[in-house]
Amino acid sequence: MANSKPVLIPILGDQLSRDLSSLAGVDAENAVLLMMEVDEETTYVRHHKAKIAFILAAMRHHAEDMQDRGWTVDYVKLDDPDNSGSFSGEIARAIERHDPASICVTEPGEWRVRAMMEEWEEKFGIKVEICPDSRFLCDHAEFEEWAEGRKQLRMEYFYREMRRKTGLLMDGDDPEGGKWNYDQDNRKPADQDLFMPKPIAFRPDETTQEVLDLVADRFADHPGGLDNFQFAITRAEALRARRHFLDECLARFGDYQDAMLTGEPFLYHSLLSPYLNIGLLDPVDLCREAEKKYAEGDAPLNAVEGFIRQIIGWREYVRGIYWREGPDYAENNFFDAARDLPDFYYSGDTDMHCLSQAIGQTLDYAYAHHIQRLMITGTFALLAGVDPHQLHIWYLEVYADAYEWVEVPNTVGMSQFADGGLLASKPYAASGNYINKMSDYCSHCRYDVKAKTGEDACPFNALYWDFLARNEEKLGDNRRLAMPYRTWAKKEKGEKIALRNSARSFLESLD
Ligand code: FAD
Ligand code: DLZ
Ligand code: SF4
Numbered sequence: 001m002a003n004s005k006p007v008l009i010p011i012l013g014d015q016l017s018r019d020l021s022s023l024a025g026v027d028a029e030n031a032v033l034l035m036m037e038v039d040e041e042t043t044y045v046r047h048h049k050a051k052i053a054f055i056l057a058a059m060r061h062h063a064e065d066m067q068d069r070g071w072t073v074d075y076v077k078l079d080d081p082d083n084s085g086s087f088s089g090e091i092a093r094a095i096e097r098h099d100p101a102s103i104c105v106t107e108p109g110e111w112r113v114r115a116m117m118e119e120w121e122e123k124f125g126i127k128v129e130i131c132p133d134s135r136f137l138c139d140h141a142e143f144e145e146w147a148e149g150r151k152q153l154r155m156e157y158f159y160r161e162m163r164r165k166t167g168l169l170m171d172g173d174d175p176e177g178g179k180w181n182y183d184q185d186n187r188k189p190a191d192q193d194l195f196m197p198k199p200i201a202f203r204p205d206e207t208t209q210e211v212l213d214l215v216a217d218r219f220a221d222h223p224g225g226l227d228n229f230q231f232a233i234t235r236a237e238a239l240r241a242r243r244h245f246l247d248e249c250l251a252r253f254g255d256y257q258d259a260m261l262t263g264e265p266f267l268y269h270s271l272l273s274p275y276l277n278i279g280l281l282d283p284v285d286l287c288r289e290a291e292k293k294y295a296e297g298d299a300p301l302n303a304v305e306g307f308i309r310q311i312i313g314w315r316e317y318v319r320g321i322y323w324r325e326g327p328d329y330a331e332n333n334f335f336d337a338a339r340d341l342p343d344f345y346y347s348g349d350t351d352m353h354c355l356s357q358a359i360g361q362t363l364d365y366a367y368a369h370h371i372q373r374l375m376i377t378g379t380f381a382l383l384a385g386v387d388p389h390q391l392h393i394w395y396l397e398v399y400a401d402a403y404e405w406v407e408v409p410n411t412v413g414m415s416q417f418a419d420g421g422l423l424a425s426k427p428y429a430a431s432g433n434y435i436n437k438m439s440d441y442c443s444h445c446r447y448d449v450k451a452k453t454g455e456d457a458c459p460f461n462a463l464y465w466d467f468l469a470r471n472e473e474k475l476g477d478n479r480r481l482a483m484p485y486r487t488w489a490k491k492e493k494g495e496k497i498a499l500r501n502s503a504r505s506f507l508e509s510l511d
Pocket of ligand 3: 351352353354355431432433435436441442443445446447448449458459460
């Protein structure tokens with residue numbers, strides 16, 4: 001350690017990148033990296049056990065990696081008897097230990113933590129620099145510039161800017177193949193007899209096993225299980241997971257992106273979001289590897305474009321929305337929905353097979369793919385009028401990839417339309433018909449997807465019409481809903497009453 005006072009560099013659990021912005025230009029001789037396992041972060045919501053274990057195990061491995069690379073790492077474990085339990089408390093203790101000249105930290109992924117960091121300078125009487133997070137393609141100012149003056153913030157236009165910026169799938173100034181978006185080709189249902197690649201599973205080493213034991217003991221009352229824990233924990237393992245996806249799944253990713261099958265939790269999805277979100281993988285590198293697969297003729301354009309769009313399009317776009325809209329965005333509730341989240345979201349115990357599949361695998365693996373999150377657990381909550389805040393907490397808890405910057409816009413904006421249409425042009429409301437088209441769930445369900453009313457009718461059907469009817473004042477002039485509202489208007493009074501009664505008795509059965 002050099003003689004001058006060191007700079008203290010806190011590294012949070014989702015900042016496990018070797019080239020983090022707070023480390024740029026810093027002399028390792030004159031810095032202390034502070035990594036803190038703290039009670040507040042593990043319990044501010046009741047995270048899935050596997051999510052906590054994943055983050056803590058990855059943190060411990062990252063600390064070793066950084067030490068091997070010449071950094072001094074001060075690591076505070078959760079069960080350290082002196083652990084104060086919060087980031088701010090640990091900063092205070094670290095200042096005592098190291099007497100740093102200043103603190104330099106990369107901005108966090110949540111307003112809550114940002115507010116905490118902004119207090120540090122005054123609280124500790126020490127200079128605090130909060131650096132932009134350079135792991136994203138679009139910084140706050142650039143997003144603001146793009147959004148400024150637009151009536152609607154549609155992802156598609158933002159995405160085209162990111163394609164131009166990166167040159168990904170560009171042919172000069174034009175999009176590769178002549179179209180920006182190949183989603184039309186991407187809506188195929190899957191069959192059980194399709195060859196399914198098995199996800200790559202990583203065996204816990206001694207360090208990870210220690211964390212698994214700690215989590216099992218300390219967070220027994222948190223949702224989800226640890227029996228299927230098979231995450232990559234290090235950068236090297238995450239790169240193997242990336243290779244597995246590129247070689248085994250990417251080519252079919254596009255075709256079956258929206259499909260759902262009983263007993264098949266993963267299909268051709270990448271399962272890479274947990275690694276991207278904590279910094280074990282770089283998003284643009286991943287897209288360049290996917291682009292190579294297209295260039296080499298190993299994956300079709302619809303698959304590669306679809307995949308790249310999720311990352312440089314949706315992922316960057318929702319982050320832009322989160323920071324632009326401010327901390328209150330999470331509190332939006334356009335429909336004034338007030339129903340409590342049904343208990344079965346924490347058990348999977350429901351006769352609705354689609355929900356029991358999506359929730360069951362969520363509790364088993366801390367994973368569900370996008371269409372399950374959007375069109376099963378999300379759509380059900382929307383139709384049933386569940387309080388969007390409670391649903392937001394659920395999504396934040398149960399998925400291994402969940403951090404507010406990405407979870408909140410997806411839940412509050414995209415899935416619940418609770419922002420009144422800032423992010424989505426219409427609510428993702430659908431009857432059982434959509435689920436029946438995109439999955440085999442209905443053929444395994446005790447409910448009849450074709451029946452509209454009565455005890456055996458698929459609950460999504462009556463709930464769908466009830467949702468449109470009860471929100472007609474708010475949605476009636478939405479042009480994208482003109483057709484369903486015309487169909488509703490044409491229905492006989494008796495049918496309308498039967499649908500609404502059916503929805504009411506189902507909702508009462510939830511209470
Ligand atoms: P793939 O299907 O393989 O997609 C590739 C990558 O694209 C993902 O790894 C992810 O990084 C990115 N991506 C895809 N869709 C989105 C999207 N809508 N927003 C941002 N990135 C996207 N994603 C999270 O990372 N964290 C969350 O907390 C989260 N919460 C969600 C909540 C709801 C209600 C919904 C509808 C979606 C949510 N998503 C979230 C987006 C998406 O469902 C997940 O990114 C995806 O399911 C992760 O699985 P995968 O890695 O197999 O993704
Ligand atoms: C999610 C999480 C959990 C469960 N535990 C920790 C922890 O003990 N220490 C830590 O540094 N980070 C943790 N995290 C991630 C943080 O909650 C995350 O960095 C903030 O929410 C900001 O995105
Ligand atoms: Fe879900 Fe309805 Fe199909 Fe059952 S019938 S799986 S409840 S959509």
